Amino acid sequence: MTSAYLLALTLVAFLSVAAHLVLDSVINEQLNSANVLHVAGQQSMYPQRITYSAMEYVEGGDPEARERLEDAIKSFRRNHTFLMTGGFNSDTFFELSTSVRDVYYGTSQDFDRRTRQFIAAAEKVASTKDPEALLYLRTEARKNMLNLAETVARDIAMEANARIERLRAIQKCVVVILLLTLALEGVFIFRPLVRRIVLYATRLYEHATRDPLTGLLNRRAFFDFATRVQSASRRYNHAFSVIMLDIDHFKKINDTFGHDKGDDALRLLARILNENLRESDIVARMGGEEFVIALPNSDGRGATIVAESLRKRIEETAEKDVPRFTISVGVTEKIAVQDTVERMLKRADDALYQAKRGGRNRVQMYEAAPVPPPTPVPSEPPAVT
Numbered sequence: 001m002t003s004a005y006l007l008a009l010t011l012v013a014f015l016s017v018a019a020h021l022v023l024d025s026v027i028n029e030q031l032n033s034a035n036v037l038h039v040a041g042q043q044s045m046y047p048q049r050i051t052y053s054a055m056e057y058v059e060g061g062d063p064e065a066r067e068r069l070e071d072a073i074k075s076f077r078r079n080h081t082f083l084m085t086g087g088f089n090s091d092t093f094f095e096l097s098t099s100v101r102d103v104y105y106g107t108s109q110d111f112d113r114r115t116r117q118f119i120a121a122a123e124k125v126a127s128t129k130d131p132e133a134l135l136y137l138r139t140e141a142r143k144n145m146l147n148l149a150e151t152v153a154r155d156i157a158m159e160a161n162a163r164i165e166r167l168r169a170i171q172k173c174v175v176v177i178l179l180l181t182l183a184l185e186g187v188f189i190f191r192p193l194v195r196r197i198v199l200y201a202t203r204l205y206e207h208a209t210r211d212p213l214t215g216l217l218n219r220r221a222f223f224d225f226a227t228r229v230q231s232a233s234r235r236y237n238h239a240f241s242v243i244m245l246d247i248d249h250f251k252k253i254n255d256t257f258g259h260d261k262g263d264d265a266l267r268l269l270a271r272i273l274n275e276n277l278r279e280s281d282i283v284a285r286m287g288g289e290e291f292v293i294a295l296p297n298s299d300g301r302g303a304t305i306v307a308e309s310l311r312k313r314i315e316e317t318a319e320k321d322v323p324r325f326t327i328s329v330g331v332t333e334k335i336a337v338q339d340t341v342e343r344m345l346k347r348a349d350d351a352l353y354q355a356k357r358g359g360r361n362r363v364q365m366y367e368a369a370p371v372p373p374p375t376p377v378p379s380e381p382p383a384v385t
């Protein structure tokens with residue numbers, strides 16, 4: 001189960017990382033596309049700008065016009081290199097698609113060669129004011145460069161959108177797979193795991209509160225439950241009694257029939273107690289062959305009737321293969337508002353001791369030792385006259 005749990009966590013972690021990476025790619029792709037589109041858009045503008053600057057420079061000889069021309073040539077060449085090489089650095093790498101590549105290198109359009117020729121003519125104008133080169137620029141800018149640059153920008157935009165859509169679809173798939181995996185793991189791994197944990201916790205609780213031989217509450221659990229009942233009885237001023245009982249001559253049973261038969265007798269006693277007491281009564285094995293019962297809402301008289309009926313039922317029980325036995329019982333009731341479970345157990349134990357001393361197989365209600373009568377004070381002898 002632990003390895004399944006680890007596998008499940010690993011799978012979820014793997015899918016989460018995959019979803020993150022795809023999302024990262026979408027964002028990168030968007031940034032990259034935005035950058036490339038920006039550059040591609042600029043490229044459709046530069047041939048015009050170069051041509052105007054070249055005309056200004058040739059016609060007016062203005063050195064500032066030449067500077068503008070040179071700047072425009074530089075930017076145009078830089079952008080061209082950017083688009084042809086996939087960017088200035090590896091982070092913004094953008095591979096030309098087949099259709100864009102066709103525009104650049106295809107025999108019909110050959111945008112790459114045209115661009116290089118355009119740049120060469122512009123440089124010639126900048127350095128020599130060559131009129132033929134200027135004419136070439138004017139014709140080419142109007143006829144081919146603008147159209148081709150716009151075609152490239154449009155194709156790149158379409159390619160970028162298609163790529164982003166593809167990545168988004170992959171991202172959606174990964175998220176769906178992640179959710180499905182979580183749902184399946186919830187059903188097949190986490191739910192059984194939680195069930196098992198609950199089962200272990202229940203078993204642990206049973207171990208901590210139950211006597212393994214009889215299945216009855218153990219001493220500690222009895223104190224917990226009985227103390228709660230006692231507190232309630234004090235608050236609502238209800239009656240509350242405690243019975244303590246012990247198998248008579250149990251040592252002899254063990255010695256005569258063996259320890260296993262002694263255990264059978266203890267189990268039988270536990271069963272009889274469970275079967276003949278109310279659901280609200282608290283029955284526990286205190287240790288050895290000693291058992292205790294807390295009876296909420298029962299006074300001493302009621303508890304004595306219960307004890308007597310248990311004693312009689314046990315005396316009469318004859319189970320195959322289980323030695324017959326009798327019990328002695330001590331009974332006490334709450335005698336003061338502040339009475340505690342410990343004090344009541346002590347009194348029940350005293351009453352049990354009296355039952356044993358009284359001959360066993362009997363029920364004894366706790367009786368406080370009689371207060372000795374006050375010793376008479378010797379009276380003064382009458383004065384002799």
Ligand SMILES: Nc1nc2c(ncn2[C@@H]2O[C@H](COP(=O)(O)OP(=O)(O)OP(=O)(O)O)[C@@H](O)[C@H]2O)c(=O)[nH]1
Pocket residue numbers: 213246247248249250251252254258259260261262263266287288289356360
């Ligand atoms: N089979 C079995 N015997 C147990 C268990 N716990 C305690 N005993 C035995 O119970 C016996 C208790 O003996 P005693 O305390 O002398 O009491 P008794 O023989 O019942 O005598 P009285 O109580 O005076 O009637 C001892 O022999 C213990 O070994 C148990 O879980 N199983």
